[in-house]
Amino acid sequence: MKLVAFMGSPRKNGNTSKITHEVIKGAESVGIETEIYNLNQLNIKGCQGCMYCRTHDLCVLKDDMEKIYASIKEADVLVIASPIYMWQVTGQVKIFLDRLFAILSTNGDNYEHYGSKVGNKQVIMIYTQGQPAEQVFQNYIEYNQNMLHLFKWDIISNIVSGGNSSPSDILKDTKNMKLAFDLGVSLINKK
Numbered sequence: 001m002k003l004v005a006f007m008g009s010p011r012k013n014g015n016t017s018k019i020t021h022e023v024i025k026g027a028e029s030v031g032i033e034t035e036i037y038n039l040n041q042l043n044i045k046g047c048q049g050c051m052y053c054r055t056h057d058l059c060v061l062k063d064d065m066e067k068i069y070a071s072i073k074e075a076d077v078l079v080i081a082s083p084i085y086m087w088q089v090t091g092q093v094k095i096f097l098d099r100l101f102a103i104l105s106t107n108g109d110n111y112e113h114y115g116s117k118v119g120n121k122q123v124i125m126i127y128t129q130g131q132p133a134e135q136v137f138q139n140y141i142e143y144n145q146n147m148l149h150l151f152k153w154d155i156i157s158n159i160v161s162g163g164n165s166s167p168s169d170i171l172k173d174t175k176n177m178k179l180a181f182d183l184g185v186s187l188i189n190k191k
Protein backbone atom coordinates (compact mmCIF):
# COMPACT_ATOMS: atom_id res chain seq x y z
CA MET A 1 0.00 0.00 0.00
CA LYS A 2 1.32 3.44 -0.88
CA LEU A 3 0.41 6.96 0.23
CA VAL A 4 1.52 10.00 -1.75
CA ALA A 5 1.15 13.46 -0.20
CA PHE A 6 1.15 16.84 -1.92
CA MET A 7 2.02 19.71 0.40
CA GLY A 8 0.93 23.04 -1.02
CA SER A 9 2.25 25.66 1.38
CA PRO A 10 5.32 27.71 0.50
CA ARG A 11 6.25 27.49 4.20
CA LYS A 12 8.29 24.29 4.29
CA ASN A 13 7.79 23.61 7.99
CA GLY A 14 4.57 25.47 8.57
CA ASN A 15 1.18 24.32 9.79
CA THR A 16 0.18 22.48 6.64
CA SER A 17 3.45 20.59 6.53
CA LYS A 18 3.21 19.64 10.21
CA ILE A 19 -0.31 18.20 10.00
CA THR A 20 0.46 16.44 6.72
CA HIS A 21 3.40 14.76 8.43
CA GLU A 22 1.07 13.49 11.16
CA VAL A 23 -0.89 11.52 8.53
CA ILE A 24 2.40 10.27 7.13
CA LYS A 25 3.71 9.28 10.58
CA GLY A 26 0.48 7.41 11.31
CA ALA A 27 0.62 5.60 7.98
CA GLU A 28 4.30 4.70 8.40
CA SER A 29 3.65 3.39 11.92
CA VAL A 30 1.55 0.62 10.37
CA GLY A 31 4.00 -0.08 7.55
CA ILE A 32 2.45 1.94 4.73
CA GLU A 33 4.96 3.25 2.20
CA THR A 34 4.84 7.04 1.86
CA GLU A 35 6.14 9.76 -0.40
CA ILE A 36 5.75 13.53 -0.11
CA TYR A 37 5.98 16.26 -2.73
CA ASN A 38 6.52 19.85 -1.67
CA LEU A 39 4.70 21.54 -4.55
CA ASN A 40 6.36 24.92 -4.01
CA GLN A 41 9.79 23.45 -4.67
CA LEU A 42 8.84 21.81 -7.93
CA ASN A 43 8.81 22.94 -11.50
CA ILE A 44 5.13 22.65 -12.41
CA LYS A 45 3.77 24.79 -15.19
CA GLY A 46 0.13 25.75 -15.41
CA CYS A 47 -2.09 23.77 -17.79
CA GLN A 48 -1.76 25.11 -21.34
CA GLY A 49 -5.28 24.08 -22.39
CA CYS A 50 -3.90 22.31 -25.47
CA MET A 51 -6.15 19.25 -25.00
CA TYR A 52 -3.29 16.88 -25.88
CA CYS A 53 -4.38 14.80 -22.88
CA ARG A 54 -7.84 14.25 -24.44
CA THR A 55 -6.26 12.08 -27.13
CA HIS A 56 -3.18 10.83 -25.24
CA ASP A 57 -2.67 9.16 -21.89
CA LEU A 58 -0.79 12.00 -20.24
CA CYS A 59 0.24 15.65 -20.50
CA VAL A 60 2.39 17.13 -23.24
CA LEU A 61 4.35 19.29 -20.77
CA LYS A 62 7.70 17.95 -19.66
CA ASP A 63 8.12 19.05 -16.06
CA ASP A 64 7.90 17.67 -12.52
CA MET A 65 4.31 16.54 -13.10
CA GLU A 66 5.77 13.63 -15.09
CA LYS A 67 7.08 11.99 -11.92
CA ILE A 68 3.95 13.04 -10.01
CA TYR A 69 1.68 11.30 -12.54
CA ALA A 70 3.78 8.16 -12.12
CA SER A 71 3.51 8.40 -8.32
CA ILE A 72 -0.24 8.94 -8.44
CA LYS A 73 -0.63 5.96 -10.71
CA GLU A 74 1.02 3.62 -8.23
CA ALA A 75 -0.55 5.21 -5.11
CA ASP A 76 -3.53 3.89 -3.20
CA VAL A 77 -3.98 7.02 -1.08
CA LEU A 78 -3.47 10.66 -2.04
CA VAL A 79 -3.15 13.45 0.52
CA ILE A 80 -3.66 16.95 -0.83
CA ALA A 81 -2.85 19.65 1.72
CA SER A 82 -3.14 23.40 1.44
CA PRO A 83 -3.35 26.49 3.56
CA ILE A 84 -6.37 28.64 2.76
CA TYR A 85 -5.18 31.68 0.83
CA MET A 86 -7.81 34.30 0.03
CA TRP A 87 -10.62 31.77 0.73
CA GLN A 88 -9.12 29.17 -1.58
CA VAL A 89 -6.20 26.77 -1.94
CA THR A 90 -2.79 28.26 -2.70
CA GLY A 91 -1.79 28.95 -6.29
CA GLN A 92 0.67 26.05 -6.08
CA VAL A 93 -2.18 23.64 -5.30
CA LYS A 94 -4.49 25.13 -7.93
CA ILE A 95 -1.89 24.60 -10.65
CA PHE A 96 -1.45 21.00 -9.43
CA LEU A 97 -5.24 20.44 -9.47
CA ASP A 98 -5.51 21.87 -13.00
CA ARG A 99 -2.83 19.48 -14.16
CA LEU A 100 -4.84 16.52 -12.82
CA PHE A 101 -7.04 17.11 -15.88
CA ALA A 102 -4.49 15.02 -17.79
CA ILE A 103 -5.48 11.94 -15.77
CA LEU A 104 -9.23 12.63 -15.86
CA SER A 105 -11.08 10.58 -18.42
CA THR A 106 -13.94 12.47 -20.00
CA ASN A 107 -15.78 10.02 -22.20
CA GLY A 108 -18.88 11.81 -23.38
CA ASP A 109 -20.35 15.07 -22.14
CA ASN A 110 -22.07 13.62 -19.13
CA TYR A 111 -20.25 13.97 -15.80
CA GLU A 112 -21.40 10.43 -14.97
CA HIS A 113 -19.01 9.19 -17.64
CA TYR A 114 -16.04 10.96 -16.13
CA GLY A 115 -13.48 8.93 -14.24
CA SER A 116 -9.83 8.35 -13.55
CA LYS A 117 -7.27 7.20 -16.13
CA VAL A 118 -5.13 5.88 -13.27
CA GLY A 119 -7.59 3.83 -11.23
CA ASN A 120 -9.32 4.34 -7.95
CA LYS A 121 -7.68 6.33 -5.14
CA GLN A 122 -8.58 7.18 -1.60
CA VAL A 123 -8.13 10.88 -0.99
CA ILE A 124 -7.53 12.90 2.16
CA MET A 125 -7.78 16.68 1.86
CA ILE A 126 -6.16 18.85 4.52
CA TYR A 127 -6.76 22.57 4.95
CA THR A 128 -5.17 24.92 7.46
CA GLN A 129 -6.47 28.43 7.92
CA GLY A 130 -6.15 31.55 10.03
CA GLN A 131 -9.86 31.81 10.65
CA PRO A 132 -10.60 30.01 13.93
CA ALA A 133 -14.12 28.94 12.88
CA GLU A 134 -13.44 25.75 10.95
CA GLN A 135 -16.81 25.64 9.15
CA VAL A 136 -16.37 29.05 7.48
CA PHE A 137 -15.01 27.67 4.18
CA GLN A 138 -17.17 24.54 4.24
CA ASN A 139 -18.91 25.36 0.93
CA TYR A 140 -15.54 25.69 -0.76
CA ILE A 141 -14.28 22.45 0.77
CA GLU A 142 -17.39 20.61 -0.48
CA TYR A 143 -16.90 22.22 -3.89
CA ASN A 144 -13.38 20.80 -4.11
CA GLN A 145 -14.67 17.44 -2.93
CA ASN A 146 -17.26 17.43 -5.72
CA MET A 147 -14.55 18.27 -8.25
CA LEU A 148 -12.48 15.28 -7.07
CA HIS A 149 -15.57 13.09 -7.32
CA LEU A 150 -15.25 13.54 -11.09
CA PHE A 151 -12.43 11.01 -10.84
CA LYS A 152 -14.76 8.67 -8.91
CA TRP A 153 -12.15 8.77 -6.19
CA ASP A 154 -13.14 8.03 -2.63
CA ILE A 155 -12.74 11.18 -0.52
CA ILE A 156 -12.28 9.69 2.92
CA SER A 157 -11.68 12.85 4.93
CA ASN A 158 -11.45 16.63 4.81
CA ILE A 159 -9.38 17.80 7.78
CA VAL A 160 -9.74 21.50 8.54
CA SER A 161 -7.59 23.17 11.17
CA GLY A 162 -8.46 26.75 12.10
CA GLY A 163 -6.73 29.45 14.12
CA ASN A 164 -3.27 29.07 12.55
CA SER A 165 -1.02 32.03 11.93
CA SER A 166 2.56 31.38 13.06
CA PRO A 167 4.12 28.26 11.50
CA SER A 168 3.81 26.18 14.70
CA ASP A 169 0.33 27.22 15.83
CA ILE A 170 -1.06 23.89 14.66
CA LEU A 171 0.82 22.10 17.45
CA LYS A 172 -1.84 23.53 19.77
CA ASP A 173 -4.59 21.93 17.69
CA THR A 174 -4.12 18.56 19.35
CA LYS A 175 -7.58 17.41 18.22
CA ASN A 176 -6.80 17.69 14.51
CA MET A 177 -3.16 16.59 14.87
CA LYS A 178 -4.39 13.38 16.53
CA LEU A 179 -7.14 13.01 13.95
CA ALA A 180 -4.49 13.24 11.21
CA PHE A 181 -2.24 10.63 12.85
CA ASP A 182 -5.16 8.27 13.53
CA LEU A 183 -6.36 8.65 9.96
CA GLY A 184 -2.92 7.59 8.75
CA VAL A 185 -3.03 4.53 11.00
CA SER A 186 -6.57 3.64 9.89
CA LEU A 187 -5.54 3.47 6.23
CA ILE A 188 -4.17 0.00 6.80
CA ASN A 189 -7.76 -1.25 7.23
CA LYS A 190 -8.83 0.27 3.91
CA LYS A 191 -6.67 -1.96 1.75
Ligand SMILES: Cc1cc2nc3c(=O)[nH]c(=O)nc-3n(C[C@H](O)[C@H](O)[C@H](O)COP(=O)(O)O)c2cc1C
Residues within 6 Å of the ligand: 009, 010, 011, 013, 014, 015, 016, 017, 083, 084, 085, 086, 087, 088, 128, 129, 130, 131, 132, 164, 165, 166, 167
Ligand atom coordinates in the same frame (compact mmCIF):
# COMPACT_ATOMS: atom_id res chain seq x y z
C1 LIG B 1 -1.58 35.23 1.31
C2 LIG B 1 -2.34 34.65 2.46
C3 LIG B 1 -3.71 34.59 2.40
C4 LIG B 1 -4.44 34.03 3.44
N1 LIG B 1 -5.80 33.97 3.34
C5 LIG B 1 -6.52 33.42 4.35
C6 LIG B 1 -7.94 33.33 4.25
O1 LIG B 1 -8.56 33.73 3.26
N2 LIG B 1 -8.61 32.78 5.29
C7 LIG B 1 -7.97 32.31 6.40
O2 LIG B 1 -8.63 31.82 7.31
N3 LIG B 1 -6.62 32.36 6.51
C8 LIG B 1 -5.89 32.89 5.51
N4 LIG B 1 -4.51 32.95 5.60
C9 LIG B 1 -3.84 32.32 6.78
C10 LIG B 1 -3.30 30.91 6.44
O3 LIG B 1 -4.29 30.11 5.83
C11 LIG B 1 -2.84 30.18 7.71
O4 LIG B 1 -1.92 30.95 8.43
C12 LIG B 1 -2.24 28.83 7.35
O5 LIG B 1 -2.25 27.98 8.45
C13 LIG B 1 -0.82 28.94 6.80
O6 LIG B 1 -0.33 27.65 6.57
P1 LIG B 1 1.23 27.31 6.55
O7 LIG B 1 1.77 27.60 7.92
O8 LIG B 1 1.29 25.88 6.19
O9 LIG B 1 1.82 28.19 5.49
C14 LIG B 1 -3.76 33.52 4.58
C15 LIG B 1 -2.36 33.59 4.64
C16 LIG B 1 -1.65 34.16 3.60
C17 LIG B 1 -0.14 34.23 3.67
